[in-house]
Amino acid sequence: MKMNELSIGFVGGGNMAQAIIRGLLAAGHRPDRLYVSDPSAESRQALAEMHGNIRLQNDNAELAGLCDVLVLAVKPQVLPDVARQLATTERAASQLVISIAAGVTMASLRGWFSDSKRIVRVMPNTPALIGAGMAGLYADHDLDSIARGWADYVMEATGESLWVSDEALIDAVTAVSGSGPAYFFLVMEAMQEVAMEMGFDEQQARLLTTRTAAGAGLLASASDESAAVLRERVTSPGGTTAAALEQLEQGGIRDIFRKALNAAQKRAVELGKHELGDS
Ligand SMILES: NC(=O)c1ccc[n+]([C@@H]2O[C@H](COP(=O)([O-])OP(=O)(O)OC[C@H]3O[C@@H](n4cnc5c(N)ncnc54)[C@H](OP(=O)(O)O)[C@@H]3O)[C@@H](O)[C@H]2O)c1
Structure with a gap:
């Protein structure tokens, strides 16, 4: 499958999700392969204006069942609720889960998304909003190269990425480029x-x-x-x-x-x- 045909779903369609989606569209991603669920009418409106063919969903669980890559783009405090909603959803075993929620550890993500083999934790920064972001990425050492490529593809839509080999370094990424x-x-x-x-x-x-x-x-x-x-x-x-x-x-x-x-x-x-x- 071509990268621009990956089905990418965003739970939360706020600032960060919109920035990534804008970057993906600019890079030629198929809009009908982008899914977003968000309760905010304002965010949905902004997304519809960005590209009418983006798939807006009402239901997080339904969205999660549809995509190759699931981007968790809600505020950190909302993530436990979202995880509970998705716990009973049938999701592809190959699905890559990307969390951009600040401070949410891999241990929490592994606990909440215990069915997921492929998880990436990302620390982005605000210049991502204009495509000039610098993000730190972390995954457990056994994450396969295809999933790493997908994560790079998604995050490079908003700027540069740097993989760190030790999760503790995400705190250093937060200190250097996040803040x-x-x-x-x-x-x-x-x-x-x-x-x-x-x-x-x-x-x-x-x-x-x-x-x-x-x-x-x-x-x-x-x-x-x-x-x-x-x-x-x-x-x-x-x-x-x-x-x-x-x-x-x-x-x-x-x-x-x-x-x-x-x-x-x-x-x-x-x-x-x-x-x-x-x-
Ligand atoms: N912005 C940054 O610079 C930055 C930097 C590093 C990391 N991050 C991380 O990126 C994530 C997103 O940040 P953001 O700035 O894009 O936040 P945001 O603009 O507030 O976007 C979050 C969106 O999620 C929606 N939402 C709330 N509950 C939901 C639910 N249960 N299901 C689906 N959507 C829901 C919100 O709707 P409502 O507005 O109606 O609640 C809002 O539209 C956060 O976890 C943050 O830690 C952001």
């Missing part, structure tokens, strides 16, 4: 504030900071050089960039980021334990 966009937003916010103090209006300050952030990100992604080399290249001794970077280093920016990412990772571990009910 990461907010760190860059904070930096932009701070730069924008100062730009306004320097005399720019809000719109000008926003343009200067957001385009600089986007440009730096694109340059770093496109380049084979490390971020350190790119930074050194724009830093002439005694120049303006050097004056600014000296302040950031003196202020302990590296240590601040170390503390921040470690705090996020620790919190992700705690939330995962809480979700398992053992804390």
Whole structure:
């Protein structure tokens, strides 16, 4: 079967599901092979506007019985209910279950979907909403290559994917790329504030900071050089960039980021334990 003919079902048709579906449609996936169930009229409307031929279902269980790939795209707190609804549904033994629910562990997924042999846990991030996402993927070591290919196909519709070999690293993915966009937003916010103090209006300050952030990100992604080399290249001794970077280093920016990412990772571990009910 061609990838674009896989039947892919989404339980929950909110922001993330819509982002993945948009990406799949743009990549040429057959709309009549995409199924979504969602109680929200708003989400259903958005999906119908995206492509009239997407199959909108009322019933999660019915949807789950129809698809090769089942994407669990509801909020984490809703997932136990959804799992209960699906527990008695006849689903293909080959079906791949993908959970994008933050903090929901493989142990929980294995417990809830005990009939499923193929399960992937994903940690996406918000730039997925514009096709610029970075997702971490984890599966038990025995997941076959076909299922891995399906998971890549689905997640690459919203950006890049990275498989991790140890589930604990999903907490690190959460700390780096899951929460990461907010760190860059904070930096932009701070730069924008100062730009306004320097005399720019809000719109000008926003343009200067957001385009600089986007440009730096694109340059770093496109380049084979490390971020350190790119930074050194724009830093002439005694120049303006050097004056600014000296302040950031003196202020302990590296240590601040170390503390921040470690705090996020620790919190992700705690939330995962809480979700398992053992804390
Ligand atoms: N957005 C992100 O940046 C991000 C990042 C990492 C991970 N995630 C994960 O992605 C998942 C989805 O997030 P989201 O931002 O797309 O959330 P969302 O926009 O709230 O979408 C969830 C959708 O599921 C619907 N829903 C609620 N109960 C349902 C049920 N029983 N059966 C079927 N659908 C149901 C909701 O409808 P109602 O609105 O009517 O409740 C809503 O339309 C979450 O688990 C989140 O942890 C999101």
